[in-house]
Amino acid sequence: MMIERSQTTAFxxxxxxxxxxxxxxxxxxxxxxxxxxxxTWELPPGGxxxxxxxxxxxxxxELYLVVDGSAVMRVDGQTFEMGPGDAVLAPVGSEHDVRNPGETTLKLVxxxxxxxxADWSHYGTAKAARRAVDRREG
Incomplete structure (x- = not known):
């Protein structure tokens, strides 16, 4: 099967x-x-x-990407408020936690x-991402 429907193998x-x-x-x-x-993770309100x-x-x-709802992520003493489209990276060894402060279900990838x-440099999207990062940091 090449498609996996939402919730079909959820636990x-x-x-x-x-x-x-x-x-x-x-x-x-x-x-x-x-x-x-x-x-895909779904945390209930307050979870x-x-x-x-x-x-x-x-x-x-671990990479956490908010799909729907709101999240508060803590990584090594820093706190990040997140909404749809926001992502946080938890590197190896970092103390981290995500919670749902909202009143609706938080959905994350x-x-x-x-x-x-990994060498992605020969892909066009990697080249475009490099330019975007350089613009932000420049």
Whole structure:
């Protein structure tokens, strides 16, 4: 099957001692050959993942992208208020947590895996991204 419908393989899970169960769908579990996990998370109002870190012995980096709702993300003592389209990166070893301060369900795409070098430089979108980053930093 090349399409995976929303909620078809979703399950409720207690993340890192968070405040409520999180609804998770692990997209194309056991079928994708990508070296990362791609998941959709839904946190209820007031729900939180739970503060945690992935140690260097089991290095995981996580990217959190808000799809719908609002989030507050803490990473190594910094707090970020997030809305749809905002993303935060939690590097290996960082203490981090995401919570839903809103009155509606928070929907996130979470991508995680072991960091490794990757060369995207020959792709047009990578070249455009480099120019966008350089403009922002310049």
């Amino acid at each position: 409720d899970y207690d993340l890192h001692g968070g405040t409520d169960l999180t609804r998770i769908q692990w997209h194309f579990f056991d079928r994708s050959r990508l070296p990362v996990a791609v998941q 939180a993942e739970g503060m945690h870190a992935h140690p260097h012995e089991d290095p995981l980096e 979470v991508v995680w895996g072991r960091p490794a070098p």
